[in-house]
Amino acid sequence: MTTPKEFEVKLKLAPASLTALKKIPLINGLTTPPRRTREVSVYFDTPKQKLRKYGVLLRVRRIGKRYVQTIKATRNSRLFERDEWEAEIPSEQPDLSLAAGTALEPLVNGKLERRLKPLFETRVRRIVYPLADRTRAIELTVDHGKIDTGSESERLCEIELELKRGNEPEVFEVARKLTQALPAQLSLESKSERGYELVNGEQSAPVKAIAPDLVAGANARDSFKAIGRACLKQITGNEPALAKGDSEGVHQMRVGIRRLRAAMSLFGDLLHDPQMAAIKSELKWLAGELTPARELDVLISDVVKPVRRARWAGVPSLSHELAAKREAAVTQAQNAVASVRFRELTLDIAAWLELGQWTEPHDDLVRARGDLAVEVFARDELRRRWRKIRKRGKRLAELDAQSRHKLRIQLKKLRYGSEFFANLFPRSSRRRRKFLHALGPLQDALGYLNDIAVHEDLLIEMGVRRRVNPKRAFAVGLLTGREDARIESAMPAACEAYAELAGVKPFWQ
Secondary structure, eight states: OBOOEEEEEEEEOOGGGHHHHTTSHHHHTOOSOOEEEEEEEEEEEOTTOHHHHTTEEEEEEEETTEEEEEEEEOOSOOSSEEEEEEEEESSSSOOGGGGTTSTTGGGOSHHHHHHOEEEEEEEEEEEEEEEEOSSOEEEEEEEEEEEEOSSOEEEEEEEEEEEEESOHHHHHHHHHHHHHHSOOEEOOOOHHHHHHHHHTTOTTOOOOOOOOOOOTTSBHHHHHHHHHHHHHHHHHHTHHHHHTTOHHHHHHHHHHHHHHHHHHHHTGGGOOSHHHHHHHHHHHHHHHHHHHHHHHHHHIIIIIGGGGGGTOTTHHHHHHHHHHHHHHHHHHHHHHHTSHHHHHHHHHHHHHHHHOGGGSOOSHHHHHHHTSBHHHHHHHHHHHHHHHHHHHHTTGGGOOHHHHHHHHHHHHHHHHHHHHTGGGOGGGHHHHHHHHHHHHHHHHHHHHHHHHHHHHHHHHHHHSSTTOOHHHHHHHHHHHHHHHHHHHHHHHHHHHHHHHHHTSOOTTO
């Protein structure tokens, strides 16, 4: 049984783009003809999906008259590498005697063997283009087919770039050329993940935050990679939901962006390079493209909908205009995510996380900081952040809107950091839950106050435009007044939440 580690970058695209793929110079100029095969891969698990829960994949692939069994460890937190064990077997049934020395071995017993069954399969037409010269060999594989559960099916079309010889940056360089020439998007989701989503009815569903797989004793540098990968997976994973206009998809992509920016702040001492500045700038652009849709969603649901039944003059007209603005904002977000700029950004983030200049620092102090055990790094960073929050929080009642907003951002970073580093302090799990439980109400209260400020700005903007309908202007005035009144109740709640949080012992001490 072989145990290689793959390095591959995957892109997804619409089947209609395959014709254009053959015309780009990268493919059109090849002299070696491509290899063509048809492959059927059957994925096995128990009815309760035990293998998936333990981060193990078991697949039997039929290639012509041959059967190849593959076992993969899917929970190693690397985006482009997988621990993989392959062996040829005599039939379409898995051979669990070959699990010895693999990620599957700890799970194998008689009960597993009895309950193991085919869960779904993929059927693809595969074309392999060899991109090779004296310095590199990369296989560009096009898979076009579908995923089938027996009762449901879904089309798939993707490109895989697998490094056979050469350096990893060359794989990303080929991927960049493809994303510039085609509407091909970085995909961090495997065929097996898509298959499980189809089985569970979760396809195109919004993707919530993904917990990073941190290991105590690992260094801070590698731990940032794991955190960054989890954040990037949430960003790219919400592209299908956002493309459908799902408001939760917009929200969850924004959460992924915020979490990545928070991680870059938490690990800022390790990341000083020109690439980071460019990525931060592009993340700010993307967040700006998504924000109007989210702000209008919240304004409509929290401010306008509650007063519709009151039949106030001007409210129906205002509601109609806000719905139109929200639709335009969603279109703006969809256009941003469908753009070459977004495709290049996600690919640049992936390459930076894996191979960026920051991964091999020349500065001795930066290198020493990155070599710290992650739990030591986390304790120092959380302690420093908490100290700043306490200093500002003591004056919460006196803070203006801008200062409250800064405190809210500091709280978010502390919350995300606490979630990132959660499994590094297992003995303090109860204290961590208590700390996060106390942190939530203060973050919610400050978020509530921030939403009120945003809502007032949006409403005032609509009320002061030229030739505005008088009834609509009246409705805007009433709603703005209601938002002012909400501040009076929100401030005491925020101060009370801070007092409760200040009395909780931090879990990292």
